[in-house]
Amino acid sequence: MNIQRNGLKIATAFLLSLCMMPFVNAQQAFPKKPIELIIPFAPGDTDKMLRPIADRMGDALGQPVVMQYKPGAGGGVGASQVANAKADGYTLAGSSPGALVIVPLANKEFKYETESFAPVAAFTKGAFLLLVPGDSPYNTLEDLITAAKTKPGTLTYGSSGTMGITHLLTEIFSKNANIELMHIPYQGSTPAVVDLLGKEINMAMAAIAPALGYVKSGRLRALAVISDRRSALLPDVPTVAELGYGVNSPALYGIVAPKGTAKERVYAIYEAAKKAIEEHKDEINKNLTTLGAEIQLLDPEQYAAYLQEQKSMFSKAIDGLKVGQQ
Numbered sequence: 209m210n211i212q213r214n215g216l217k218i219a220t221a222f223l224l225s226l227c228m229m230p231f232v233n234a235q236q237a238f239p240k241k242p243i244e245l246i247i248p249f250a251p252g253d254t255d256k257m258l259r260p261i262a263d264r265m266g267d268a269l270g271q272p273v274v275m276q277y278k279p280g281a282g283g284g285v286g287a288s289q290v291a292n293a294k295a296d297g298y299t300l301a302g303s304s305p306g307a308l309v310i311v312p313l314a315n316k317e318f319k320y321e322t323e324s325f326a327p328v329a330a331f332t333k334g335a336f337l338l339l340v341p342g343d344s345p346y347n348t349l350e351d352l353i354t355a356a357k358t359k360p361g362t363l364t365y366g367s368s369g370t371m372g373i374t375h376l377l378t379e380i381f382s383k384n385a386n387i388e389l390m391h392i393p394y395q396g397s398t399p400a401v402v403d404l405l406g407k408e409i410n411m412a413m414a415a416i417a418p419a420l421g422y423v424k425s426g427r428l429r430a431l432a433v434i435s436d437r438r439s440a441l442l443p444d445v446p447t448v449a450e451l452g453y454g455v456n457s458p459a460l461y462g463i464v465a466p467k468g469t470a471k472e473r474v475y476a477i478y479e480a481a482k483k484a485i486e487e488h489k490d491e492i493n494k495n496l497t498t499l500g501a502e503i504q505l506l507d508p509e510q511y512a513a514y515l516q517e518q519k520s521m522f523s524k525a526i527d528g529l530k531v532g533q534q
Contacts, residue, residue, distance in 0.1 A: 238297060238472070238473050238476055239269055239270070239271045239297065239298065239476075240271070241271060241298065242271050242272045242273070242274050242298075243266075243269065243271060243272075243273050243274070243297070243298050243299075243300060243477075244274050244276055244298060244299050244300070245258075245262055245273050245274065245275045245276070245300045245301070245302060245463065246276050246278050246286045246287075246289055246290050246299065246300065246301045246302065247275050247276065247277050247278065247279075247286065247301075247302040248278055248279060248280075248283035248284070248285060248286025248287050248290075248301060248302060248307050249277075249279050249283055249286075249302070249304075249307075250277065250279040251277060253415060253417045253418065253499055254304060254461070255277075255302070256495070256499055257304075257332040257334060257461040257496070257499060257501055258302045258332065258461055258462075258463070259275070260488075260491075260492045260495045260496060261331050261332070261481055261484050261485060261492060262275060262302070262463070263275075264484035264487070264488050264492075265477070265480040265481055265484050267484070268479070268480035268481075268483040268484055269476070269477070269480045273300075275302075281311065281315065281317075281318070282306050282307065282310065282311050282315075282369070282371075282372060283304060283306050283307025283308075283311055284307065284311040284312075284315060284317075284318045286301060286302075286307070287301055287303075287307040287308060287311065287318070287320065287325075288318050288319070288320050289301075290325070290464070290465075290466060291320035291324040291325060291466060291467070292320070292466070293466050294466070295326070295465065295466040295467065295468035295469040295470075296469065296473070297465060297469050297470065297473035297474070297476070297477065299465070299466065300328065300463045300464065300465050300477070301325070301463065301464050301465075302461070302462075302463060303325070303327075303330075303461065303462050303463055303464045304373075304459065304460075304461050305373060305457075305459055305460070305515075305518045305522070306372065306373045308322050308325060308464065308515060308518075309322050309515060309518045309519050309522055310371065310372070310373060310376065310522050310526075312324075313519070313522060313523050313526050314371040314526055315371070322515050322516070322518075322519050323467065324466070324467050325464035325465065325466065325467055326464060326465045326466065326467055326468070326469045326474050326508070327462070327464050327508050327511035327512040327515060328462065328463045328464055328465055328474050328477050328478050328481070328508055328511070329462045329463055329477070329478045329481045329482070329505065329506060329507065329508065329511060330460040330461065330462035330504065330505070330506040330510075330511045330514060331461070331462050331463075331481055331485060331503060331504065331505050331506075332460070332461040332462070332496060332501050332502070332503065332504065333435070333458045333459065333460055333461075333501060333502055333503070333504035334415055334416070334458070334459040334460075334461065334499065334500065334501045335415070335416055335433050335434060335435035335439055335458060335459065335500060335501075336373075336374060336377060336413050336414065336415055336416070336433070336434040336435075336459070337413065337414060337415075337416055337419055337423070337430045337431075337432070337433055337434075337442075337445070338352075338378075338381070338411060338413055338430070338431045338432045338433075338434070338448065339401070339404060339411060339412050339413070339414060339419055339423070339428050339429065339430055339431070340352065340404070340410065340411045340428070340429050340431060341404060341405065341407050341427070341428060341429070342422075342425075342426045342427045342428055342429050344410070344411075344429060346411075346429075346431065347429070348431060349431040349432045349446075349448070349451055349453075350451075352410075352411065352431060353385050353387055356382075356385075356387035356388065356389060357386070357387055360387070360388040361388045361389070361390055362390065363389050363390065363410045363411065364389070364390045364391075364392050364409040364410045364411070365378055365389050365390070365391060365392065365409060365410065365411045365412055365413065366392045366393075366394055366399075366400030366401075366403055366404060366409045366411075366412035366413075367391065367392075367393055367394065367397075367400060367412070367413060368393075368394060368395075368396050368397045368400065368414070369393050369394060369395060369396070370391075370393040371526070372393075373459065374397065374400075374412075374413040374414065375391060375393065376522055376525045376526070376529075377413060377434055377455060377457070378391075378413050379391075379525055379528070379529060380454075380455050380521070380525050381434075381448055381453055381455050383525075383528065384453040384454045384455065385453050389411075392409050397412075397414040397415060397418055398418050400412045400414060401414050401418055401419055401422070401428075404428065405422065405427060405428065411431075413434070415459075415499075415500065416433075416439060416441060416442070416499070416500025416501075417498070417499040417500050417501075420441060420442075420500055423442065430442055430445045431445075432445060432446055432447060432448045432451060433445050433446070433447050433448070434447070434448050434455050434456075434457065435447060435456065435457075435458045435459075436449070436456050436457075436458050439500060440497075440502070441497070441500050457517075457518065457521060458504070460504060460506065460511070460514055461501075462481075462506070462511060463477070463481070465477070471508075474508055475508065478507055478508055481505070482505060485503055485505055489503065
């Protein structure tokens, strides 16, 4: 009797294992085809923040990661496409605070929110510089603040565009420093830096990459860096936060999937990014250093928390400006 009962148990367990095999194999099989990574920016410095790692993720996944450029509206065009894509893990977006946080807050033309995505991984950290001409009378950030308080609203600053990240970060700094500056928007950071070199404006905020050579040559002076710590490329330049003005937000770049993507697939992609970094760390760091960037890996939960912090900070800045609600 016991022999029959034991035999029945074994047979039942065997049949159950057969039933489970398609499910297990389906989980293990991801991905079965190439993954499309939508880059919501034109080829350039932001794209280069993502490419060194994204290019190597395919080896870990066993399928290529194919990058497609969908620029426009500060990242809104490409991000919107991914927000509305099938949540199967085969369509991802290259992500930045601008595309995932600022655009949906400032431009209601786009019908997505920060929460429309499943954060996968952040893996690159960039920083911004507060810059003045090399022969400016402002040798320190305190010099500039003192002058701005003496002549409210007369000192000009250039940004990459209205409601762009450099515009909002400068406004946050201005509020924290209790000063008023005149905003001059440009179509990108490069023309703002060009006009700063020509002394058409008093200061500008820009990413490290387009400004570093000018700072090294003395044509521009970096008064402060906006990040959570000093840049290894400019170790003598203090952060805005350490000077007491509270803007310590690094710009993190990574990848997201549409909301609702299975957690197992999200983590499979995250693990691929992690493996790519571990296996090619020196090479990746070498590429990122030229951009004034570095590796900073966040898992899905950590990246989600970072994006919510960014949303809180930038929503307050946008509400303060009383613009962008279209």
